[in-house]
Amino acid sequence: MKYIISGKNINVSDELRDAITGKLSKLEKYFTPDTIVNVTLSVERERQSIEVTIPVKGSIIRSEQTSNDMYVSIDLVEEVLERQILKYRRKIIDRHQGGENLAKAFMENETHEEENAIKIVRDKKFDIKPMYPEDACIQMELLGHSFFVFINADTDETNVVYKRKGGTYGLIEPED
Numbered sequence: 001m002k003y004i005i006s007g008k009n010i011n012v013s014d015e016l017r018d019a020i021t022g023k024l025s026k027l028e029k030y031f032t033p034d035t036i037v038n039v040t041l042s043v044e045r046e047r048q049s050i051e052v053t054i055p056v057k058g059s060i061i062r063s064e065q066t067s068n069d070m071y072v073s074i075d076l077v078e079e080v081l082e083r084q085i086l087k088y089r090r091k092i093i094d095r096h097q098g099g100e101n102l103a104k105a106f107m108e109n110e111t112h113e114e115e116n117a118i119k120i121v122r123d124k125k126f127d128i129k130p131m132y133p134e135d136a137c138i139q140m141e142l143l144g145h146s147f148f149v150f151i152n153a154d155t156d157e158t159n160v161v162y163k164r165k166g167g168t169y170g171l172i173e174p175e176d
Helices: 014-030 070-095 104-108 133-143
Strands: 002-008 036-044 047-056 059-067 147-152 158-163 169-172
Touching (some): 002 014, 014 070, 047 070, 133 147, 133 158
Parallel strands (some): 002 036
Antiparallel strands (some): 036 047, 147 158, 158 169
């Protein structure tokens, strides 16, 4: 794999570069040698982030992780990327696509198939009551969830509020 490593508000030292290539080299078994990996490191106050983007045919495998320590962020991003790569492999096989950037040995190996299959382990039903988006955010916080489905009292349509990075909230509404 070919690494393109850049930094925003941070000088990318040789130690950081070695840590990144060392950790992400675990992913080389999944890709062809000419695969390009874009890595961007950034620092804002105490938040140290790493964003890794791997373009593959028809899609992008991407992960962004933030912590107080850049080396912890590097560890986290590698784990997330590996899970995404295995999901992407399943998608390619299901759709009978090429998977040009992925190594042949990885594409032909079926050992990961069962352990990473999507399984719904819980079915939940609840009464949806009309409420305003602000009330839905409060309810979501009280439940300790990262999203909440509700009927918008203004529009009588199903909406979703969700918690965003940085402690802000988002609202998903259907198009008209």
